Amino acid sequence: MKSLGICAGASTLKATVIDFSGNKPEIISNQSITHESNPRTAFISLLDKFSPGDISYCTLTGRNFRNIVNLTSVTEPEALEAGLKYLHTIGVTQTFDSLISLGAENFIVYNLDKHQCISSIETGNKCASGTGDFFLQQIRRMGLTITEAVECANDPNPYKVSGRCSVFCKSDCTHTLNKGIPVGRVSAGLCRMIADKILDLLEKSPGKNIIAVGGVTLNPVVMNMIREAGVNLYIPPYSDTFESLGAAWHAYKKKVKFIKPEPLIAESHISFRTHLPLLKAADKVTFETIKKSQAEKGDTLIVGLDVGSTTTKAVALREKDNAIVAQIYLRTNGNPVQASRDCYRELLQQLPQGSTIKGLGTTGSGRHIAGLHAGTPYIINEIIAHATAAAFFDPEVDTIFEIGGQDAKYTYLTNGVPSDYAMNEACSAGTGSFLEEAAYESLGINYKEIQE
Known part of the structure; x- marks a missing residue:
């Protein structure tokens, strides 16, 4: 005689099976799987592993998800109390x-x-x-x-x-x-x-x-x-699946029969207010860029390195015409020096023998350690870097908004020189990394697919 307990948590589904056929209860199965923000699919897949012919009793616990599953369920406090009672049977x-x-x-x-x-x-x-x-x-x-x-x-x-x-x-x-x-x-x-x-x-x-x-x-x-x-x-033993253990104990004590209903999960209808796709406003945006070219032997180049909180970017500009002749965009991964070295390596692979790198400027949140590592005196804060680039494209620009991986900044320019600015202090809500993690963890969408 076996009893199954399932806990539908915020990020995982946990299942415990207790066998009551012997002299004392024995946990014969205990598993935890991440549902990757798709609890419906994961739950159906998990339950398919158990048959009413093998499992006599079953109870579900957890948060909101349990309310749309057509199985008998108990609250988490009830499951925890049942788990405490189980501990008495093993001598606690x-x-x-x-x-x-x-x-x-x-x-x-x-x-x-x-x-x-x-x-x-x-x-x-x-x-x-x-x-x-x-x-x-x-x-x-x-x-x-x-x-x-x-x-x-x-x-x-x-x-x-x-x-x-x-x-x-x-x-x-x-x-x-x-x-x-x-x-x-x-x-x-x-x-x-x-x-x-x-x-x-x-x-x-x-x-x-x-x-x-x-x-x-x-x-x-x-x-x-x-x-x-x-x-x-x-x-206690099985501390990470204690709620599902308690649910299994509760199901046995209350003789909650395991019957797979049809449908297993009830239909739910949730409506959200929607906005027009951003592409509808594409005609209101002008994208500026620098021309790209191939580096040639004898070119004199200047490298710019932006070591950001989430990504590290580098470009090589040809001095005579400001053309981009090499570029790379990598993840920082919490290691700004390694990310910088990886960028240098990638740039060198794109450049021909005989080109000369005249200087290196660093910016971004990791600019100081990257500049120290490279031995360059040209360590420039993001405000100045943004202003210089914006004024290059439009000498009359007076307002810059920048949404980065961790920081969001507003800069006001007077005659191409920053005269006022504000940023998001320590909070990164609404920035690039916030969007990336929210999309992946809540919706299972890779950051490369967000725009689609």
Whole structure:
């Protein structure tokens, strides 16, 4: 006799099967898959692995998605309470003051009474900074796997990053890396920020005996930081799938029969206000560019390098006619020096033997470390770079708006010289990287396909 529990989370689907045919309950299957912002398809695929002929009972838990699935479901608090009851069957006799759920999108504290039932629920703010998905986003930007990020996060000197806002923190990490701070210090700083957020939330617990569940419990650096703060922290077996385990236990105790309904998922209709396609306004935009040409032996060239928060770009201009004779556009990947070297290598492959590079200018958030690495005195801030380029195309231009990977800037020119400017301070909401990540993580759309 087997019972199936499924948890439909913010970024993953988790399924646990408990076999009750022996002398004691045994977990025989436990899996977690990312649904890549398409929970419907992933859920149908997951459920196809289980047959009513093999599974006797089934219950679903999770957030909003469970409400459109035609299976019996319970709330996450009910699943967590059932999971606590399961722990008694495997010999866990400790009582806890609170259970903290450390998930992909939020952290929640469930305070427990003397019977280990939930008595109250405490949440932090709605910002996703410091949650599981946020950590994964940041380490991907640094080109690290989870294992690599956790290993290097043991750096004893964590770099302090902002924890009050997810986009502020992302900006902190990006600009810090572009200044040459080692990834180990940044990873350790991220873990420290996550641990501090958890500890702030645990201030709402009536005691120090805490059981932690959720994917973040798999990060030993964060868990050790919490223990070092004096918290008596217990991480149960299957902590990352504790809700689905609880759902399976609930299904067995309540004898919730597993029947695959038709249709499995109810139709839902959501309407959004739409705007006209941007292409409708294409006739209102004038695109300016510099002519492109092939470099020849004996040409004198000047290289411009823009080391941005998200991408690094380089061009080689021919001095005699300002023609672009080589160009490259690469990802920075949190390593401005390596990105600069990759750009130099690509430019050289496009240039013939016998051409001379007369000078190199750097700009962008990583301009200082790139300029230091290259040994050039021509380190130019983005405001001046934008103004110079804009005035080159139109001497009468007076306003520049620039939307970059992390920064958005407004510059006002007087006679081709910047006289006023404003930027988005530390927040990167609405910038290129924000658009890229939102499109990919929420809609599964690659940044190269957004314009389509």
